[in-house]
Structure formats: structure tokens, C-alpha cells
Amino acid sequence: MEIGISTFLEAMPNPVSGTPLRHAERLRNAVEEIVLADQVGLDVYGVGEHHRADFAGSAPAVVLAAAAAMTKRIRLTSAVTVLSSDDPVRVYESFSTLDGISNGRAEIMAGRGSFIESFPLFGYSLDDYNELFEEKLELLLAIRESEKVTWRGGHRPAIQNLGVYPRSVQERLPVWIASGGTPESAIRAGVLGLPIVFAIIGGMPERFAPLVDLYKRAAAQAGHDPSKLSIATHSHGFIADTIDYAADMFFPSQQQMMNALGRERGWGQDYTRDVYESARSLQGALYVGDSEYVAEKIILLHKNLGINRFFLHLDVSTIPHREILHAIELLGTKVAPIVRKEIAKA
Numbered sequence: 001m002e003i004g005i006s007t008f009l010e011a012m013p014n015p016v017s018g019t020p021l022r023h024a025e026r027l028r029n030a031v032e033e034i035v036l037a038d039q040v041g042l043d044v045y046g047v048g049e050h051h052r053a054d055f056a057g058s059a060p061a062v063v064l065a066a067a068a069a070m071t072k073r074i075r076l077t078s079a080v081t082v083l084s085s086d087d088p089v090r091v092y093e094s095f096s097t098l099d100g101i102s103n104g105r106a107e108i109m110a111g112r113g114s115f116i117e118s119f120p121l122f123g124y125s126l127d128d129y130n131e132l133f134e135e136k137l138e139l140l141l142a143i144r145e146s147e148k149v150t151w152r153g154g155h156r157p158a159i160q161n162l163g164v165y166p167r168s169v170q171e172r173l174p175v176w177i178a179s180g181g182t183p184e185s186a187i188r189a190g191v192l193g194l195p196i197v198f199a200i201i202g203g204m205p206e207r208f209a210p211l212v213d214l215y216k217r218a219a220a221q222a223g224h225d226p227s228k229l230s231i232a233t234h235s236h237g238f239i240a241d242t243i244d245y246a247a248d249m250f251f252p253s254q255q256q257m258m259n260a261l262g263r264e265r266g267w268g269q270d271y272t273r274d275v276y277e278s279a280r281s282l283q284g285a286l287y288v289g290d291s292e293y294v295a296e297k298i299i300l301l302h303k304n305l306g307i308n309r310f311f312l313h314l315d316v317s318t319i320p321h322r323e324i325l326h327a328i329e330l331l332g333t334k335v336a337p338i339v340r341k342e343i344a345k346a
Contacts, residue, residue, distance in 0.1 A: 001302065001343050002309040003336045004044030005037055005328065006079040006234050009057035010317035015256045021317065023056040027063060029321050030056075034067035036325055038074040040332025046079025046109060046234075046311060051117045054260075054317075061094035068102035076102055079197075079234065079311065080111035080178040084132040085118040087156070088140035089164055096168040104169035109197055110137060111178035128155060134188075141192070144173045176232070179211075186211045190218025195230035197311070200285050205233065206304040232309035233301060236316060237287030239294050239327040239335065249319060250288050251276055257316045287312055291334035298339050310339075 009030055011021040034045045045067075047060035057063065064076040076098060081091055091108065099106035112133045113119075119126050135153040142151055143164050152158040176195045179185035189196040196215055198208050216226040236254065240246035251273065258271035279286040287294050298310050312331060315324050 001307075001340055002043035002075075002232075003298070003331065003339060004042050004046065004075070004309070004311055005033070005331070006046040006048065006311040006313045007033075007057070007315050008048040008050055008055050008079075008313075009063070010054065010257070010315060011056045012054045012253075012256060012260070012317035014318045015252045020054070026056040029324075030063055031067045031070070032321075033315075033324065033328055034064070034074065034076070035070050036328050037332065038067075038071035040329050041336060042074060042328070042332045044075040044077060044107075044309065044311070046077040048079045049082050049113075049118070050115055051121050052115070061098050064106070065098050065101050068098060068105070071102070071105075073105070075105045075107055077107035077174075077176070078109050080109045080113070082113035082115075082118050083110040083136045083140065084112050084129065085122045085124050086136070088136045088143060089159075091140060092143045092164055092173070093166070096166050096173060099168040099170060099173060100166055106168070106170075107174040107176065108140075109176045109178045110140065111180075114180055114199075124155075131155070137192075140175065144168070144175065176230075178234075181208060181211060183211065183214055186215040187218045190215040190220075190224070190226075190229075191222045193219060193222065193224035193229065195232070197232040197234055197309075198305075199234045201234075201236055201313075202279070202285050204283050205235070205285055205301050206283065208233070209305055212305050230309060231305065231307045232311060233305065233307050234311040234313055235285050235287055236313045237294065238314065238319065239287075239289065239291060239312075239330045240323070241290060241330075243289040243293055246288050246290060247277075247280060249323060250316075253316045253318045254286070256318070291330050292338065294331075295335045295338035295342075298335070299342050302339075302343055 009026050011026045013020045037045050047057050047063050051058050060078040095106045095108050148161050148163050149159050150161050176197050177189035178197045180199050219226045238246050238250035255271045280288045287297050
């Protein structure tokens, strides 16, 4: 069971002062977090890609590379790479470079993007949203399989027997499919025999069980062994020394973020403390509490979905950096040992 951290490098305004966190400071904080995560024994750290003022993570591979030379064992992944609006050649080159710097610890988490700002920024039409992803994923997988590539698609110029360098240290650079919970994504990942990450940020995580089953069935029908495929989840949360302190510390940032997204996407209701407390319940999608409580929730998630990797999306923006570092320490030294010991008994 692998346990790690994911972040979008949020830089939203402080909910009290209104002052935003400077991008440069958030980037430096991220490198410090990755180094600490490695030191306390966490397995993976992921940085998501966004191209907007309230996030600093427009170049995840660069941030991860900055930490790669200062870490020893932690795996380093995008979370996610918005592949639809990127060039698969450059994606592979960036992450194979990261793989070389880290001596074989790089991964790519490829997704279509729940945020769409990168499409107009890089000149792509949302009318091609699904087609772009399918085509570019095909090219990315072709590049990782062969040094010389011959390929033709509908949205990117063809490649005729050209090499892509540097090659990764790992024989096959790991590529995960990131899913917000659509059956199409689960089937695609299963058919391709790729590991999958489900983003579970609301509702009850156990409701993703049918998608896990769909993924495994699609994999088996395509000739892949489902027992050899990895399944991960990504959920927001925060850990502190006591449950009440964690709940009170995390709520203002979570409320600010959810209300901001709600206004953008027309959800039509404010994120209240009652909604928050329901999400913090044992069956909910928020992993907020002390070490024992968060560990209990991860163990339940493993039981219900059979996951073998868990990402805690730790910082939704305005929690003091020292509190985030302490949460990372607790995740690595307290939560992870409890989870691994309990799962090993099964």
C-alpha cells in the first residue's frame, strides 16, 4: 500500500486578509514539502497542472525536478498532466528528463483536465475535448514504447521515424490514467492495461466500487491481468495532533475553495460547516482528523475499493506552511505505519 501527497500548488487569497500567496513562495514551499515527504517515508508526491492565477503549478515537471536531486526514494508524478492541450513529445521529454535526474522515480498521470483554461491558452478547441485526449494518449504510449516513432493523427503533425530523447531510466515510464469518475475513463484505462487514479472529492468513496469493477472487467476482457494493475485514489484532507484542531484549521480553506469552484461552475449553494462535517465522517470523502482517524478512513477505503495507492491532497491553499509540514510528518510517521500494518494482516 503506497501513501503519498498530491497538490495543485494552490495560491488563493487568505480568507481573512484577502492577500494571495505569492507563486514563488508556493513553489519553494513545494520543494521543501517533497524533501520532507521523502524523509518521513512517504511513497509518492504529485503536482497538478493548472494555468490560472490561483494556482502556481503550470510546470509540474520543473517543480518535481527541483526536488529530485534532494530526495532518494520518493516517486515523483504529475497529478495531472493535461495531455489534451500539451504535446506528447514534450511531455515524454520532460518526464524522461525527470526520470534521469531522479534515477528512475518519475511517473506521468495523464488526464483530460477538469479545468479548461489550458485549451484556449494553447490554441485548442473544447469541441475536440475527447478526441484530443485519445489521440495524444496514443502518441505518448507509442513514444514510451519505442525510441523511434512513426505516427499520424488528426490534431498534431505526423512523425516519421524520428527519435525522442532522452529515454527514461525505467524501461517503461509509468503512465497512469486520471479519472474524475466517468465510466469511459475506467474502460479506457482497463482496455489499455494502464493504472488508474480516481479523484474522489465528494460524496461517498464506496460509490466508486462499480467503476473499479468496470475497470477490472475491461482489463480482463482486453487480456490484461487485473491483479497486476494498480488503483489509486486522490482526496482532500488534513492531519493534526487532534481531530478538532484539524477540522477547525482546514475548514476555512476548504470552504473558500469549494465556494470559488461553486461560483465558477454554477453549483448554486454555499459550502457550509454542516456539509463539511458530513464529508469528514467515516464514510465521507474528506480525510481530516488526527492520525488514527485518517488511518481508519484509508483502511476503510482500501477495504471498499481495493486500492493500493492513496493520495492525500493536503494543501488547498491558505493553511500556514508549518502546519502543512507537520501534517506531512504525521502522514509519514503515524498514518502510513498504521495503514500498512493493518493491511498486512489481511
